[in-house]
Amino acid sequence: MKFAITRPQGKGEALATELAKSHLSALCTPVLKLCSVQASPQQLLSACDADILIFISQDAVLNFALQLQADSLSLSSTCQIFAVGTQTADAVSEYLSRRAKVPKRQDSEGLVALAELEEIQDLSVVIIKGRGGRTHIAKTLKARGARLSTCNVYERIAEQSSSDDWLDLWRASKIDGIVVTSNAAVDAIFNTQQAANQAWLQTCMFVVVSERTAQHLKIQYKITDTQIVVSSGASNDALAQTIGALISQQGNAMTEKQQETPASIPTNEPQQVETQANNNTAKLSKTAVLALLVALAGVGAAGGVYVYNQQQITQQSGQIAQLSAQNSQLLSQLQTAQSTLNGLQNQWQAQQKSMTSQLQQQQQQVQKTLQQTLSQARQQVGGAVSSELRALARYAEFKAASERDYLGAVMVLKRLDGALSEEPATDALKLAINQDIAMLRALPKPSTEAVYMALAGLISQVDKLPLKTIDKPKERAVESAELSRDISDWQANIIRSWQKIKADFLTIRQHDRPVIDPLLDAQEQQLIRAQLRSYLQQAQTAFLDQQASIFDQALSGAIATLNRYYRTNESASNMVMEQLQVLQRTEHPVAQSPQLATPTALKEWLQ
Structure with missing residues (x-):
């Protein structure tokens, strides 16, 4: 069996390499291209502050990480991260440096069955995914009471408006099975207006990665259960194992059919021919036999030539079809690469314009802030300088007019002249200062x-x-008032007694000259x-x-x-x-x- 791999550019080649190791032929035909979708700042902030983050695919991780880096944001350290598959978890570890929990059953149903997602009442949950799809996860978590929001960071777009070119290539390459990994890829494949292509698709085998995609094939496009094989996961190893098991199953079925074919049918025909030949040989002449042999030889030769030519034509047609398929594949890859390059160029130009615009805005803001700061500083300095100049002028005037301190006024005016040394347009003011200094020096000093x-x-x-x-x-010496014991001094004792009695009532002091002015x-x-x-x-x-x-x-x-x-x-x-x-x-x-x-x-x- 030969399979067509419809995964996006850069992902199907790895699966084709895995199948080639098992000697299985595969044709990579990307039917979808991934385009980045810029999430809003509110969505990014909600994701950074969320309690639980769920990543649907590797592309969701890559685009989300790039947008976080562009806006200089980071995830909360307490945030729990979940991934649908192991490859998505590896991408989380590579681009976000965080560990993600992966369910054993790597699909939407397996994810919502995790025990950590059972009790999420009033928790903030953000699903990082592509635009459209994965509604089962959102509905289930919302029903459990989570505060759910989504952040779309990419979208899948069909490479071509119609799938006729792909289907013609697959029919020419004799494709038996088609590998599809999303509902969007299924819709892109069945987007044909040719009845022959529709009928051919109804005969193909489909290898899908989820039961959700299998149900989509059954309901929308009437594909039977026997034509659908669900892989155990979306990884290349899981898909390769599923395809290998399918081929083994198909080989066993063909072997059983060959064993059931009756062996007696081809043995009867030679006996009948031999009997008829024996009967007719007796009746025919030698000439007729010779003519018959010649005719048979001519017919055999013509038939041989015809068969040989048909084989050559078939071989050449196969080679041409193979070359056409290879050319179509190369053309498709070239278109995909060109589209990717154009997208990268557009993103680079947009990022360059955005960075240039942000840089200009920041420069303008810095320049405006600097000018405002300088203006305020100049106003403050100018106010301080003007206050100092006024104070010096008033002080000089006070020195000259009130204190008559002309030398002091001259010193103050010199100080004022020095303060004006760095100020512009001060010629007239300096002239007035010098004139005042000369006048004060000429004035007579009081x-x-x-x-x-x-x-x-x-x-x-x-x-x-x-x-x-x-x-x-000086007061005269006071005579002693003591009485004498001598009887002969009786007169002196009488005088002394009289003076003592008189001194108790009146004191009389005598001076040599009269006192005219009062005493002070x-x-x-x-x-x-x-x-x-x-x-x-x-x-x-x-x-x-x-x-x-x-x-x-x-x-x-x-x-x-x-x-x-x-x-x-x-x-x-x-x-x-x-x-x-x-x-x-x-x-x-x-x-x-x-x-x-x-x-x-x-x-x-x-x-």
């Missing part, structure tokens, strides 16, 4: 410090100046010195504030206090009096506050 220090020196001498106080004379105690002396110190400090403050009238009044008060309460005839008081009189004659030139151009220029530059 003698504020000399007057202030002179008053400070006088304040330090206040506690040392002598006040107008009376020096009390320590507190009064401290208050007088504090008053003089206050006048001098008030004069200091008034001079700094350029309050001439208050300055003169404070000096006048200090001179009056000095004349009234201090001894001006002594050198210390006299020196203080002279300095106060000199300070009183000091002129107070009222100078106008210098007007700086820097604050106005800075305000215009900031705007």
Whole structure:
């Protein structure tokens, strides 16, 4: 028997190699091509977070792994993975680096019979499959209460719109059986409008991989049970074993038929011919016999030539048909390869466009973010710089106008000029700063410090100046009040007793000179010195504030206090009096506050 293998490109060749090892002929004719289907981001995320993942085929694993890699996603570490067959499980291990559980019966029914899939109430289950098909798994798991969703990552599409070319090739190649692995492949094979091809398909044997496909052949295309063989699995080994068993079964059936054929039928014919020949030989003449022999020889020769020509024609037709089949197969493989190449090119171009678009978007986003960050930084730096510049300008103006500290104002303006070294378009502002510096350096320096220090020196001498106080004379020595025991001193004892009695009521002290000014105690002396110190400090403050009238009044008060309460005839008081009189004659030139151009220029530059 000769079989046609309809598996997709790249899968049927391995089965043909296995059959060739058993000296079985096979013709690879892919009837379906696999096209990748992009799953939605929501489907991929649901699959990554699922409790259970079920992979239907190797192509489902490959396409799903590629899409996960493209979106930089990964499966949950707690996810349970199931595969319909061992080859699918091997693909899971290769592309996803995970282990998948495989049922003993490698089909949909065997998968849903697993004990792990019995109690799945409220579990998230995602089936990774091709578009269409495998409804039995979904219905069963949904009936068990699972939160089911599907993720289609590829689809099967017929290589040709009609199967007539394939069927003509198979009929010419004398195909006896057809290997189909899906309902989609069955539909593609029976998609013919020629009655002869339909009739020929009704005589073929079909090797399928699941009972579901066998039922599809029976119901949709009226194929009998004797024409359908269900393989124990979808792997190449399982299909090769099934085909080998089918051929062995067919060989045993043919042997039994040959043994049942009667052996007596061919032995009767020679006896009848021999009897008739003996009867006719006596009646025929030699001439007739010779003519008959010549005629028979001519007919035999013509028949031999005809048979030989027919054999040559048949042989040549077989060779031509074989070459045509090979050409058709090569053409089909070439078309499949070209289609695959075109698909890969389209995918590569689409991925390149997508990557280019994503890269451009990321670059634009990064550039936008960088510009926003730089703008914010510039605003922050600009705000800090402008605040510092304003503060320096105000401080310079305060130094020059209020404190009359022209040198300090010059130092502040130099600091402001240095802060503008890295700023653009500052020529006008720097010109105003330099003009203000030159003006401040040209102004006369006030003698504020000399007057202030002179008053400070006088304040330090206040506690040392002598006040107008009376020096009390020394008290006379008090005579002893003790009475004498000598009788002769009776007069002295009487006087002493009288003085003692008088001292208890009245004390009389005698001085050599009269007291004119009142006596000052320590507190009064401290208050007088504090008053003089206050006048001098008030004069200091008034001079700094350029309050001439208050300055003169404070000096006048200090001179009056000095004349009234201090001894001006002594050198210390006299020196203080002279300095106060000199300070009183000091002129107070009222100078106008210098007007700086820097604050106005800075305000215009900031705007």
